[in-house]
Amino acid sequence: MEIMKTVAELMALSAVTAPKAKGQDYINVKVITESSVLTYLADEMSKCSEENGKKFFNRDAANIRNSQALVLLSLKNAKHAGLNCGACGHPNCAMLEAVAQGPEFNGPLCPWRLIDLGIALGSAVKTAGTLNADNRIMYSAGAVAKKIGLIEGDIAVAIPLNASSKNIYFDR
Numbered sequence: 001m002e003i004m005k006t007v008a009e010l011m012a013l014s015a016v017t018a019p020k021a022k023g024q025d026y027i028n029v030k031v032i033t034e035s036s037v038l039t040y041l042a043d044e045m046s047k048c049s050e051e052n053g054k055k056f057f058n059r060d061a062a063n064i065r066n067s068q069a070l071v072l073l074s075l076k077n078a079k080h081a082g083l084n085c086g087a088c089g090h091p092n093c094a095m096l097e098a099v100a101q102g103p104e105f106n107g108p109l110c111p112w113r114l115i116d117l118g119i120a121l122g123s124a125v126k127t128a129g130t131l132n133a134d135n136r137i138m139y140s141a142g143a144v145a146k147k148i149g150l151i152e153g154d155i156a157v158a159i160p161l162n163a164s165s166k167n168i169y170f171d172r
Contacts, residue, residue, distance in 0.1 A: 026078035067160035074153025136169035
């Protein structure tokens with residue numbers, strides 16, 4: 001459905017223009033509408049479910065298979081905000097320079113950059129809601145999209161989209 005591509009692109013616009021801490025932008029956005037890529041992501045999510053024992057990855061894979069578009073958001077090369085606020089648990093931001101690969105995401109990440117990602121996500125889903133496109137923020141699909149290289153970044157989150165008479169993301 002071509003209109004879902006337009007909805008996804010408008011969501012991307014909302015994410016990109018959302019406010020960011022200190023006006024610094026580390027948000028990476030990608031729109032996917034090709035059914036073959038959505039199927040590939042869903043298949044990989046099912047494989048990850050078997051590997052990591054997280055059953056909800058497989059449940060969410062079924063949603064991705066039935067989606068018409070996907071918006072991916074990530075934090076890419078996010079530098080700390082330099083506020084020395086202690087919200088990360090360290091006395092100064094320099095402690096955040098050492099990035100380690102976790103099982104699904106890299107860290108540590110500055111809490112203010114994670115808030116930026118949250119605001120971008122909220123702006124994107126607000127746009128989807130305004131346009132009456134069913135959607136759901138998914139950690140699982142973002143983690144696997146990052147793993148298989150659909151989006152670059154230290155942490156990624158996915159927003160699948162569907163337009164039908166019943167919201168597939170809440171009837172699971």
